[in-house]
Amino acid sequence: MTQTRPGILIVDDEPRSVEVIARVLGEEFEVFTALDAMRALEVLENEWVQVVFCDQRMPGRSGVDLLTEVRRRWPDVVRIIVTGYTDPQDMIGAINEAGIYQFITKPWHPDQLLLAAQGAARLYHLQREHDRLSLELKLAAPAAEVRFAEQHERVLRNFHFDALVRTPASPLNEVCRRAAQVAAFDIPVLVLGETGTGKELLARAIHYASLRSERPFFAVNCGAIPDELLESELFGHKKGSFTGAYTTRIGLLDQADGGTILLDEIGDVSPAFQVKLLRFLQEGEIRPVGSNETRRVDVRILAATHRDLAGEVKAGRFREDLYYRLAAMVLTLPPLRERRGDLRVLAPRILDSLSSAHGKRTQGFTEEALACIEAYDWPGNVRELQNELTRMLVLAGGGPLGADLLSPHVLRGAAASSANATAADLAVKDTGPLKDRIERMEALILMETLLRCRWNKSRAAEELGLSRVGLRAKLDRYGIARDGTFGRSH
Template sequence: MHSVLVVDDERLSVEAIRRTLDDEFEVHVACSADEAMQVLHDRQAATGSDVPVDVILCDQRMPGTTGIQFLKQVRQLWPEIARIVISGHTDAEDIIAGINEAGIYQYVLKPWLPDQLREVVASAAEARRLQHDVRRIELEMRAGTGVLRQRVRARQEQVVLHHEFSRLVRAPGSPLDEVCRMAQKVARHDLPVLIQGESGTGKELLARAIHYSSPRASAAFVQENCAAVPDTLLESELFGHKRGAFTGAYQDHVGLFQRANGGTIFLDEIGDTSPTFQVKLLRVLQEGEVRPVGATQAVAVDVRVIAATHRDLEAEVRAGRFREDLYYRLAGVSLALPPLRERPMDLKLLAETLLRQASEDLSKPCEGFTDEALACLVDYPWPGNIRELRNEIYRALALSDEPVIGASVLSPRVLRGRSGAELNGHGTQPVRLPETGSLQERLDALEAAILKETLLRLRWNKTHAARELGLSRVGLRQKLVRLGLEEK
């Protein structure tokens, strides 16, 4: 409970204030400045605290020492005490002296309202507490510079480890190995990098790995999706703007190039920018400085640029949609990320890694995938790459009621990819014919593939499968037994 000292030569006024504050504060009273000073010294001796009370409420006009004079003394001895003057007079000189000399928190005029007085005192007590906390933190920071430096260094090391190249999940012999090997070599040198690859292949992860493996790792890594905002906003986001430069520019805005000074800026989907913006970006890269929108002076920046696109920029240059000079500025080193369909050896490891993340994020334990589910995941072509795989696994985990994820909770499009072929334009899928064996063996394999695809797609609902295939349930069951097919 906060403590308050009330100083007033009128006893009725003192009692009124005591009754108003007594329920929420520890209230002490004094009828003169001398008596108040004695109360403060006694409180300090009794409590052993550097600050005897939190708040002082003092009447301005008292015999002998005035309220302002008394609070001025208090300020010299106990500057952390919040000081409030109560007065029935609005003398400008008193108010000015109270602010300048006594450092009063607030000036309360008589007659005051109980709720108003309680609110003022509570606000003053909270302000004193916050001021005390700020000073304590400042002292701790001053004394603990070495500890803070160690904590910052440890945090930086954790970030670097989290984004190192080994975090790019891949199996031995993956096509991603060669890309990572080149990227690690490039990371040490201050060259611009262009990463090309389909959407969802992990271009941002590779860019972060390059940054945190470079001499710029301790500086900022900032990113912007160039396809997500129109040219006017993109220029403001990257280069900044001055107040009043355009409608809605109510204050200065520091652009991402300045925020990334000394570090790395990642420009995603650079191939989707307009020719007008490409000219402005080229000037920044050539001159090493940015000019905020509406500014008259340019600002020098030291930034490494990593750009990414799902487009073939060389083809875009030949078609005249992308500036050739900007292309060569960005493509100091070009890296091509392979799509997930070209990394079948990575898919099991990726799926298990994403499942662990999903299990943690959704707070839902899971032991893994059934063999059937993994086979479906491996055979599906994943046009959306890792992003699509991640969404599929989160969805499957949310729908699954079993300790392991089975094929029955996978999306129909993934189940239709079981044979390893993509859908044709009519939304149906050809079945792969066996290339060897007797006629009967090849017919049985074809029949088994059709049955399995249908059952997977219909989540092993045999009634629906039999109806779709023109069979009775008994006939379907006989075929499943003959072909050795059963739900896993």
């Protein structure tokens, strides 16, 4: 019959004691008995025993002598001595020789025996589980290393310079080329560019292309945090150093030891904090708020700002010595209006990511929508583009995303930018006689409405309160056509 309950061996030269202990434990455990050491060893060789209860005083061989051999031959078995002596030195000797789990002194209580047996059985199970997990970890170590290597490789791909999507003719290529050159050199880099141009993305690419790629990367928006909190964020603080400091905090500079920190919007920090930051850059030491101890850390500093930092230095709002500490190399990211050719590859890439994130499939853009996206200036750069594409995705039904899903201001901007030289003169000038300026506004409204209505002239005419013939006359007058021409025909 298969043994399903934990096995317990009771060893005692007194049959009455064996019988009583067996009765106490028999309801919960599979009980085996032996009246001497030799019989006990035979049971252990043939049965699955997890716990041994052994009397200390037995003829021929004592309990400690028997359990010492049990420890040598069956080290997993949990050993319990039932004894009448309590001398501490004897107990210590028994623990050292036989590895005794517990002593039960006579006279014992039935509940005491049962609790000891239950605890010993749990210990046996935990030991076996520990051994199993240790073996699994040992066997899985090479696979875990492979998984870590694969994950690290995936991170390197995701944050490589190729993550800054661009075409072969993009002005961003030169910036990425210089960034790749400087990445391997452990020097500070200052990244300039308008909000939303991808400064943090470029900084991450620099980190993951450097020798610090396996160490942490942190980005801190210095412009969004007050001085006191920014100091605590970067340098850490001791418990009780200020109101609300209920625990000690390790600063990001300490956490990033060996890695990289991006100080985003560095141009917005106060003059007082500029001094603290300069001291760290000069000495390489941090001192948590409320502490008198300093600690050296090895952190590469990258900085970014949308401001003209050299101009801020001239105006006296930014320390010159700090500027030169941060700007060993200066990289400037171009805005989207200078990367119009990139929009035809960038917009679909962003749309794919949004589609996955929101669980909504899409069939891409219509050619007209792409033309409008390419024509618009995107003053908010990639962030504005991402928001606009999110809006389009949410509003889209079936089929490709059309120009009618674009916001009115995007359509107006695209209409104004989609013209040739004559159209630019017509639509962009904001000076001249009132009649000409009104005509320019009318032409823009016509173009925007047609784009939104997908060039359905009947629908556009109805929306504008015009007859189809009247709309046609105005389109001819302003030279507006679906092929992109936009200019006076007279």
